[in-house]
Amino acid sequence: MSIRQRAVMAGTAWAASQPVWAEYAYNLQIPASKVAQDVFDLHNLIMLVCLGIFIVVFGAMFYSLLKHRKSVGHKAAHFHENTTVEVIWTVIPFVILMGMAYPAAKVVIDMKDTSNPDISIKVTGYQWKWGYTYLNDGVSFYSTLSTPRDQIEGTAAKGEHYLLEVDEPMVVPVGKRVRLLITANDVIHSWWVPALGAKQDAIPGFIRDSWFKADKIGTYRGQCVELCGKDHGFMPIVVEVVSEADYKIWLDKKKGAATTAAADDSKTFDQAELMARGEKVYAGNCAACHQANGMGLPGAFPAISGSKVATGPVDAHIALVMNGRPGTAMAAFGGQLSDADIAAVVTYQRNAWDNKTGDAVQPAQIAAARGGAEAAAPAAQ
């Protein structure tokens, strides 16, 4: 450990020991990967350099402000150039900058090296959730905000991880190189977990990659950092770093769940089952725009309650949900939701609030619609 690092550590330890600072997060998060550690050290180095320059330059300025004032009787000198001085203070900053550029360039090259991954995960940004597909194991799921609505609206006390908690976290084993293939389905998002030092914009139609290797078991939290519309502030990222053994157990469980979900697509449900399932799907995928009461937000997002689509022909309703409406925020859910989920949510929309169609849409109808729809518009996944 260099002297500089020691000094920084001591400084951090001192600050952390002060009770008044206890609840203030004022520095970069504690790094949990080598890249994040490199960034942390680089930032400390530059801060020290800046602080040094600041003290010298503004020390001189404040000395001048105190001593070279008319009120203490200082008479103005008349010099107005000095080539030697001017050359010196052009060259010195240049040399300091070169000293900073070298360590920074090393980290840049390390960050860009996504070769030899142990695991590859495709990350897809949606308005407003994340989708994760484990390319080596075929596991795929969505990760949405799990903070209850009443905490956001202030009618319930806020939990410890308010806005930084999800229903299904990304799970990775500790000490493995994880390569992320990042893209988006609709608009640009950005995937960021500060403690892991990984940030990459998610660009629709393009795949960009990033990587991290977590050093410690733990839960790491981040958020979408590219403005992506209304609920940009409500699509957090949670990464659970677990032991190799726990990772295996988790993978097996996810594979089992996928089998159960696939089985649902060939079942027939009664109206009450569809409504109960549909309400959950609606809350997770539709309520952000169309609102829990189905009234939408006038001018921005249309109402579903009493709408022509949700009370008109059922095939048109299914087609809209599956294919979305290009050029608007209405996404194509055909690629995101299973047949059973689409059937349930369409049923829910056609029977909730003011809509009383009495329809019960079955997964088989969605499968039939998929035959035609997919030929026209291939699903995102």
Added chain:
Amino acid sequence: MTDAAHAHSHDDHSHGDHGHHAPPSGMMRWLTTTNHKDIGSLYLWFALIMLFTAGSMALLIRAELFQPGLQLTNPDFFNQLTTMHGLIMIFGVIMPAFSGFANWQIPLMLGAPDMAFPRMNNWAFWILPVAAILLMGSFLLPGGAVAGGWTMYPPLFIQGGISYDLTILAVHIMGLSSIMGSINIITTVLNMRAPGLTLMKMPLFCWTWLITAYLLIATMPVLAGAVTMLLTDRNFGTSFFNAAGGGDPVMFQHIFWFFAHPEVYILILPAFGIVSSIIPTFARKPLFGYASMVYATASIAILSFIVWAHHMFSVGMPAAAQLFFMFSTMLIAVPTGVKVFNWVATMWKGSMTFETPMLFAIAFVCLFTIGGFSGLVLAIAPVDIQLHDTYYVVAHFHYVLVSGALFSIFAGIYYWLPKWSGHMYDETLGKWHFWLSVIGMNIVFFPMHFLGLAGMPRRIPDYALQFTEFNQIATYGAFIFGFSQLIFLVVVLKAARGGVRATDRVWEGAEGLEWTLPSPAPYHTFETAPVVK
């Protein structure tokens, strides 16, 4: 030109100060005016109104962020506020205010009777309120105002309603206004200097604006191209930025930042010019390193065209590109450093007094440099990737734009208002305005560095609990800063209506042609060109 000026001055002698073209009275005077002083005032009043408009939006943003949870706004309206705050502060406050200074001061500093193209000057101003109405009016439309961020990134920008098209139109109009203003300034500076006033003798303010005007002419058409492509993508089925049609959303960002990085310097170079006028006056000592100031300004302008992708490190680009843009960005610290050193050297061994313009100028040097340091931190690509789109960036550009650009505007107003109005401003109120602004400003924006480091993204209406304390501090600061601007309004109105008569020279240490004129400066000035030795 000289003949015409002679003819005018003959008439003047028989009719007194107000000249033979008595302006029409009332509204028509201002609508039809081609007088550089009237147009300068119009720009400045417009900027002041817009400052309070966009400032109120900022207070609403800060009030919402006072505590976690959604209290005053919904997320969509919050995004409208942040977007409009940015657009209006940049295109409606800082740029028009600098144009106001240019119109008032460039002819006075050069000894020219007016701007080169007075009628175009009238147009350049009067299309601005039209753009402002398009922007502000969109709050009343279905779906509300534009909410996609002032950077207008597609595909999000493609999703919006009618107000997005109006915003594109408004951006076009504001760009047109800037280009017309720039043509006027370049022509005036290059052709209408008093005999003997060579380029390397003219005040630095004229130099910074000359270079700014070239930046505007070079980049505004690029922005126009970018937003036109957005318009056709939105309405006419093109796919410039739509991957499904063979386009690329990231291409917009390249084009946009090719405009917007020079734009950053458009927003700060005239500030350098204002501060370089003020510090020598109150240090009673000539500006140190005039020639190196000119070269530094020119180098900053040239470098500004090869650094744009440092706004885009997190989109993912090859390591070689990241390294190039990192190095070129770091290089900007060199000429900027030269400027700061020159200002400090101008103060060194001077005989300083601390009237309000000087206080704002000193705060500018100190706080703008903090913005410069955080800029250097952000130039380091790996650190930038960690901090991109967080509150650290918000802190950085507000240090540059509030304590940089806006403070220089305050400094310039206090400095030249006695010359413009003929009355001294109220020094006590001016000092109150300064101290409350400088304290308030630091309370708002300094904690944002900590928020960004700790991981708070920008442009979010609600946040995790660990960010609460610093957000509360920032909100207190915002209200101190915001409400202390009412003092500024009072100072300006008081000085416009009356007060202690200003002398011609106004400040003991003031040098330059504008101080040879009576205070207030007559409606027509320098109809006979002065001779500079």
